[in-house]
Amino acid sequence: MQQIINFLIRNKNFLLFAFLLMLSLVFTIQSHSYHRSKFVNSANWFTGGIYGSVSSVQDYFNLKTYNQQLLEENARLRTIVSATKTGDESIEPLTAANSPIPADSTVQYAYNPAKVINNNYAKTDNFITLKGGASSDIKKDQGVITSQGIVGIIDNTSSSYSTVLSILNSNFTTQVKLKGSEHFGTLQWDGKSPNVVQVIDMQQQAPVTKGDTIETSGKSAIFPKGIPVGVVQDYTLDSSKNFYTLSVKLMNDMTSLGHVYVIENKARVEIEQLENENYEE
């Protein structure tokens, strides 16, 4: 017994080191699996509050850009609205295909505005922190977009802050399709450039050309159909020669995000219930 205690005392530094190392490795491994980083994240009052207070100062420097973006979005929406009213043929009327916010959104999707208070894009697993959480109806697994394109999926929420699993995260995947056809693939990120993402497993029959637009497929309950993602920059056949791998230049500038919309899918519970019934059978 004496010897065991002596051993413990003699090696207390190493034991402390090993114990804390195990702890941090557990946190690390948790953070690398989707939806597991519950303990260490920036959606708590302390880190969220600090990010929030400093971001309110930084905002002053970006007001010009935000105004510009809002004006552009307003102008686009106004053109669409007036075209629908007057029946002007030269401007495309409001359809799901050309609108940043799909036409059927009034029924199924609700949009909550939120402000980005922290944004990362230089790591392999990037997260964004938003001001706005459970108290403003933001819940886990809701989609996040800007007027230009998709941003990510809500990962964790506290009462007034939330973290977003950015599309620039190796754990992020969602289904996307070519604009104008129904050929779909899976969107993911290789961790290299913050402007370029990859689409894998796109059927070889798909009519891909450089410059094509990629948009969300609406096959998941998170993003509605037709939200723009990016433009095809390059494509190659993968080693099996059956699927294309595309590299897609994002429409969104992920390095400068100000205000975003969080999408609430009202039919989500119903869709998931239905799908789960299928799996159980």
Next chain:
Amino acid sequence: MKNNVLKNIVRFVALMFVQIYLFNHINFLGYINPYPYVLFLLVFPFTANRSLYIFIAFLTGLTMDMFGNSGGVHAAACLFLAYLRPLTLRFAFGVSYEYNAIKLSKVSLYGRFVYISILVFTHHLVLFLLEVFNISNILYTLNKTLVTSIFTIILCIVFNILFSRRIE
């Protein structure tokens, strides 16, 4: 003693603040963010209790992880740094160093450079191995470690020279 504790707390808060608001957003060449917050652990009093030091290193790393949503990668990297510090001290400052009151501001620039470089490199290697978490990207990881280390080392030495002179 009290003065020393206060000084370290101020240093911790100041370094964390510039790290989170300035250096985490540099993104030089798209992916390089230096981590000069490790300077807090590098200049932490050499005579301090080792267990306490290891624990403080863990908390420092965990704070960074909370702000960066990175799980426990900084905590693990800081632990390695803290555990290897006595070894590095002996290597960089020779056998004469034996927990005597050596001050970082009193040793030669060369010794300081060796000491900071070894620990920063170790820290960054562990950090990026865990952050990328993919052995097939090992070249990318090593490249990132090397380039980021160079920036962090330069910043640490500059900070160290700037601030140690004023304290004397």
